[in-house]
Amino acid sequence: MTRKFARPALSLLAIPALAATLLTGCGGDDSGSDPDQPDAGLTAVKSYLTEHTSDLVNRTAAMKTAGDAYYDLAKASGFNYAKLLKSDCKAVNATLTDAKNAFVKANPAYEEMEGIVAGIPRTAQYDTDLDAGSDASDPENAVSFNLTLPDGKVMKQPGNLFFLIETSLYGTNDDLTVKGVEPDVNCNGKVEFGEGLPDANIFKASVDEMDSQAKDLNKDADEIVITPSDAFTAITVMTPTMSEYFEQWKLSAFVAGAGEQSEQGFVATSRLSDIADILTGIDFTYDEIEPLIAAKNPDQAEQTASELSKLLSTSEDLRDREAAGQKFTPRQADLLGAEMQARAERIAGQVTQAAKDLDIEIQES
Template sequence: MIRKFPRPILLLIAVPAIAAAFIAGCGSDDSSSDSDQPDAGLTAVKSYLTEHTADLVAQTDTLKTAGNAYYDLAKANDFDYEKMLKNDGEAVNAALTDAKNAFIKANPAYEEMEGIVAGIPRTAQYDTDIDAGSDASDPESAVSFNLTLPNGEVMKQPGNLFFLIETALYGTNEDLTAEGVKPDVDGDGKVSFGEGLPEANAFKASVDEINKQAKDLDKDAQEIVITPSDAFTSITVMTPTMSEYFEQWKLSSFVAGEGSQQEEGFVATSRLSDIADILTGIDFTYAEIEPQIAEKNANQAEQTAAELGNLLSTAEYLRDLEAAGEKFTAKQADQLGAEMQAQAERIAGQVTQAAKDLDIEIQEG
């Protein structure tokens, strides 16, 4: 049974101002000193970025190891997946469990920095390839890479790597799973939602590629200088994306129900969690530039900080409600998405105006 909201939906946006002020204020003391060192850029944002890229490398290292172990098991059984489950069921379960655990950790490691990576034109391609890009059927948003499989086949612009890996691991994309085999990975005699038996060649190529991309991103992050223009650009680009994310959430198994979802991805982690993670990075970035905005317009700087903190707190509140068992309807998802999108657009507009007042460039993608 779907429970009703414990309070009116509109009140979800009215998170206590004191919490918003606390969130928005984090990091402000350090960022003020960075403004005196323009050559170093926004060092707190860079440190935040590199900490997350390093974490992503670590998690994709584990994911690659698990994926290659799974591939080796499939190869040893001549890619006869039924035979593999019979002969090496425990090892298969262990490898795929390790892969799932690594994926679940890799997801927030990336999402918390996505606002920076995707919001800056010179790093945005990583976001396309790792997390957001489509396949070749939509050339404007397609990923840049092809996957060459161990068997020699080539998957041309197959879609973003998180999608490829998650939907294979969790069995929601039959194009990426073993054909004609009951994927009872844990050996309990039944197939539960979320059990998947990846096609080993495509899976190995995908985990190898995401590990390579993570390392390339980490290398570039170590070398990059984050400028005020980068920070303003990332906030104005990535904040007003709420309606898209809520639509994905609505179509996922978390709202539509297991087996009834139209969205193959977002199975391991709710899109609500991703939204909160993305806003965490955006909020951190704003705290770094807030003193600069305040020098020109203190009231506006404070208002934007409060509204952004409010948006983040709302996302966290919804995430925690769902994690505690709250079930949302498609109608509620639409309403919440519209409300948060409107608030996000106001924030983006305020930051755009602040950039104009400070003569700071908002970069074009």
């Protein structure tokens, strides 16, 4: 696999010293430290996080620009979408294509850091609002925000932002798209799967909110100190989520077939790609705590690293095979999900035990 950041390089002699340093603030004796020099925490993971939050801000800004342009076109037509498509179809297509291009770049920018953002309790609300939260019908898992539309209407806890934007752009959510108008947005005389004509008021409010939340996440990421406890917690929380992801993949158009899917999301990008991206971030996070585990139990540290690397490699192989044209059946999706979940749970158990051995807290959500 390709890594944006190099694996932390450490000599064997440096490992005990690193372990002592990482344990500072987690129950170790820090009497010799300079109180005026705050602990920098896990700097490689912090850099990985902030590079991705900065990238996400750039992508959401592009989505906002496209959303504003689309809204202006719709407003100029008096929100008469049939008239708009007849008179300015190419302009509509251009703005929505720009939005789609920004979306497919924003997706991996977020997914590659989701294991960190969602896995650390003090940043997990961002994951709920951006990528994982439900609407108000599921209060326990609902997003925290309401959308105030340009026309003054309010959508209370409408669901996560990636879902709102994707399903409106790709036409899989009738609640978010224009009714009574054929969404031939590419102007070729026929409506194809993946074409959507978003309600401009809802779409603008959605991309505005996403841009705002991405900026807030970026600011918080710049200020956060990521501790060993954060890293251990993120890995144990986010690794054993494979069965849920594979179920979503099974129900999506990539497995069920275009137009036959019951899952409205995961149209622009396969859930297999998301799984590989999420595991990339988890694997990178483990890289920085592996020396800490190795100082206590080198064999276990190496075993966990190997199993996590193989889990990631399997997910990348599945992603690449699908991208090359291989079709998977729902039965295969179930079997693969069960296998990957079992492997992920074993890894999470090993990391949980390592945290216990090192007296490092696994935080409660």
